[in-house]
């Protein structure tokens with residue numbers, strides 16, 4: 001017999017698990033499928049090299065879903081200040097939570113912490129089912145809905161399938177949805193480092209010629225670095241021994257956090273700009289990196305995905321409450337209209353910032369730094385940018401505003 005659900009979500013990463021939790025809270029019969037069972041426990045001293053800066057809007061979503069508490073228990077780090085430097089031109093920007101109504105600008109959290117806390121909540125929701133390992137190998141439209149085929153031969157059915165299977169989304173390809181974009185020929189090198197000076201609950205970002213270098217504060221006093229480099233440089237730096245790597249990193253950092261004492265494992269991720277030409281099809285929607293991939297320089301990719309998840313869940317729950325079928329294309333069109341424009345604006349902003357900071361012509365560099373200093377002295381503009389970066393924008397899904405959608 002085929003297992004039948006109202007909604008199947010493929011991909012149980014941060015974004016898919018968020019959508020599943022929201023639907024589960026709304027009493028929707030939802031199945032969350034992932035090829036792997038996510039890590040739920042790890043040695044207490046270890047740190048995941050994948051870390052995300054979460055906005056206030058994302059925090060609101062995760063709090064309402066009941067995942068935030070589990071994240072706090074495992075460890076989150078609030079950052080209260082953000083300092084941005086232009087290494088070549090000397091411009092500086094300083095964002096301080098004291099200029100907002102909040103006690104912090106955001107939080108740094110290991111990706112595995114977010115996923116584990118969401119999966120813990122899912123286990124408590126009666127209408128949610130988690131299936132792992134479940135590798136989706138086929139997708140088909142039937143008279144009753146969408147049929148999802150797993151590589152082990154199992155077949156599942158749902159009224160709606162949501163793909164949250166990441167930037168290489170196999171489901172997006174199965175649906176014939178094309179992507180537009182380009183390779184940045186840059187990589188994001190990530191690692192955890194111990195610094196001589198305290199990070200002071202501050203996110204430090206220095207724009208260098210090849211791309212920004214960020215030192216992001218962690219709960220245990222260490223920093224997570226995200227260093228955008230040309231792909232070839234990243235490859236060379238991955239091959240260095242720890243001592244030589246720390247030396248080039250310390251030099252690049254300009255000593256903002258003093259001497260760099262230790263570094264853990266390193267990894268580099270190729271960076272690109274990519275968006276799906278359509279977010280929806282019949283009984284089908286894309287969310288998260290499956291729909292859009294942006295430059296990580298302001299740490300907004302997962303935050304955008306959380307908003308996709310909150311938006312689609314709100315529309316599905318409303319459609320069911322109004323006793324309309326999930327085969328209705330109207331709510332899917334609303335979802336696409338709601339999220340695609342917002343994501344494109346964010347992606348384009350990241351793209352422009354990345355390009356602006358790669359320019360090295362002296363007159364342009366002077367103008368750029370003068371512009372940064374001007375923004376720094378203009379309270380209103382700084383407050384606007386601060387709120388935008390914190391995810392506090394117009395037209396947010398209810399969960400992101402701190403309101404339940406069920």
Ligand SMILES: Cc1cc2nc3c(=O)[nH]c(=O)nc-3n(C[C@H](O)[C@H](O)[C@H](O)COP(=O)(O)OP(=O)(O)OC[C@H]3O[C@@H](n4cnc5c(N)ncnc54)[C@H](O)[C@@H]3O)c2cc1C
Pocket residue numbers: 010011012013014015016033034035036051052053054134135136137164165166167170171188189190226269287288289290296298299300301302303304305
């Ligand atoms: C260097 C770097 C730093 C970043 N920093 C930040 C940051 O600070 N803040 C921020 O908001 N964002 C950041 N991002 C972006 C963020 O990491 C991504 O946007 C986010 O991980 C996307 O989550 P997702 O759930 O959409 O996809 P993924 O995390 O890719 O999850 C996809 C899931 O789908 C599963 N899957 C795939 N195919 C199948 C299949 N066929 N069947 C079943 N399961 C399948 C996978 O196992 C996986 O669990 C950063 C990105 C990079 C590269």
